[in-house]
Every structure is written in C-alpha cells, then in structure tokens.
Amino acid sequence: MTECDYCGNDVYGDEPVFVMEEREFRRVETGAFCNYACLSAYIDDEGLADGAVCEVDVGEE
Template sequence: MPPDVPATVSTADADETCAYCGSRISDHDPIPVRGRDDGCGSPTCFCNYACLSAHADEQDLSAGNACEWSPGE
C-alpha cells in the first residue's frame, strides 16, 4: 500500500445527506467519494450518479483531469 493511503477509512452515517441534493443517502445506493487532499478520510456521499455528475459539472472538477483528445486526429 502506498504510504499516502491510510490503512483504515471511516464510512458515512446512515443519516448523512447527499452532498448535492440533500436527500438521505440511506434511502438510496450512495456513492462515497474520498478526496486525496483530505487524506482519504471521511467520504463525501452522493445519493446517486446523477448527483455526483451534476456536482462534478458545476464545480468543473473534470477539467484538466483527462488526456487531451481531438476527434479530428
């Protein structure tokens, strides 16, 4: 295991709400997201992929995180 990844991580509370829409995550099949910047500790949970995708779009989180691709090449 790389040294910057902790051996244990915490899980979300059943009463925790979606980081995007505010729905209780226990009413859905939540998607926990752990950021490398916060030490991979407590996850930020989204109630579904639609909320995760909308959050990523609004925060422009995917910009610059992928290989460049030009359809004309």
C-alpha cells in the first residue's frame, strides 16, 4: 500500500494523485495523495505554493 502524505490513508482506496519533481534531469516521485483534496490541503499546510505562482497573463486585450 502507498500512504497518503497528507492523511496517511491508503491512496488506492480513493483516486490517487502523485507528485513528481525534477532532480538532476530525472523525475522523482515526491508525494502520493488520496485525491486532489489531500494534495491541496498538504500544499496549504506546508506553504509549498507561497510566492511561487507563475505569472499568468489574464488576456486583457
């Protein structure tokens, strides 16, 4: 079984979502979550998205 990094439940009991990061040009799995809700909560708790948003051009013509 693979435990959810957020809640610790088995991710395969739900709709699993996996996170990968690039490390030295290789993809390395760095997280497993039950679903996007656990992933989102984990990101909020860890502050992983703070100040890291890509600039999105919201198409004002």
